[in-house]
Amino acid sequence: MANRRSRVDAAELGDSNSAASIVSVSRDFAALAAVFAKQLELVPSSEEETRAHIRKAQAAAERGLQLSEQLLARLRPESTSSH
Numbered sequence: 063m064a065n066r067r068s069r070v071d072a073a074e075l076g077d078s079n080s081a082a083s084i085v086s087v088s089r090d091f092a093a094l095a096a097v098f099a100k101q102l103e104l105v106p107s108s109e110e111e112t113r114a115h116i117r118k119a120q121a122a123a124e125r126g127l128q129l130s131e132q133l134l135a136r137l138r139p140e141s142t143s144s145h
Contacts, residue, residue, distance in 0.1 A: 095120055095124045099120060
């Protein structure tokens with residue numbers, strides 16, 4: 063999930079400033095999750111406490127991504143979400 067980008071483009075949601083902001087936030091969470099995944103590759107396994115902190119931060123970023131995508135799904139026009 064860490065390398066996943068936001069699946070929704072602001073254009074799909076109209077010209078709403080809110081939609082554009084949410085898409086931006088979603089992309090930021092995706093980028094953060096990817097950064098944490100890379101950090102886990104670089105931190106030695108012997109530094110378990112550091113790795114645990116990174117895993118918690120990564121989980122939080124992934125949760126933020128999931129929540130922002132849920133919000134985006136609610137903003138989609140009815141024609142794209144129900145048909």
